[in-house]
Amino acid sequence: MSIHMENVGIAVRDLEEAIAFFTDLGLTVLGRDTVRGEWASTAVGLDGNHVRIALLGVPDGSGQLELFEYLHPEAIEAAPTQPHEIGMHRVAFRVEDLDAALEIAARHGCRPVRGVATYEDVYRLTYLRGPSGILVMLAEQLGGTGD
Structure with missing residues (x-):
């Protein structure tokens, strides 16, 4: 299949x-x-x-x-998912320039949940809350685009 x-x-x-x-x-x-x-x-x-x-x-x-x-039916508001909860978690995007993406997000009132981290010199990444509380991960691959 x-x-x-x-x-x-x-x-x-x-x-x-x-x-x-x-x-x-x-x-x-x-x-x-x-x-x-x-x-x-x-x-x-x-x-x-x-x-x-x-x-x-x-x-x-x-x-x-x-x-x-x-x-x-009428939409039901729910508390935004936390990173450690079971269920639909987040949507993730690799971006070319994390700082530029964060500037765009900020124009929509969206900022990192805690901050920007570096994962093993491979990615700079962060989680942020997007519209309707959507948890969005943005990651910039270090040393190239990975394409």
Whole structure:
């Protein structure tokens, strides 16, 4: 059996705010849609499932992020996931220039959770809280791009 990763989906409080954050970091909007109907309710397991979605891609084509804002049922606020909790954890991106990426994040009110660290002279990296409390890891590979 073959398997292929389609995307990572994240529910957000404000779709436009999340799109602005991730596109400023360098992702591109591949498409937008409003999804509802019996098929969506069945697939997701929520009666009356109705969401606005945006599919974003990274420039090198290595991954996609699906952001969705619930119109129905009403979204439920939850405490942001902590790094040591079981469950959906974070979305991670390798960036060419971590300092530049952090400047972009700061314009959206997003700053490192604690600080920037260096992992074995391989990566400079940090976790930050993005829109809707999304935990985002940004990492700059030291000594080259790793492509």
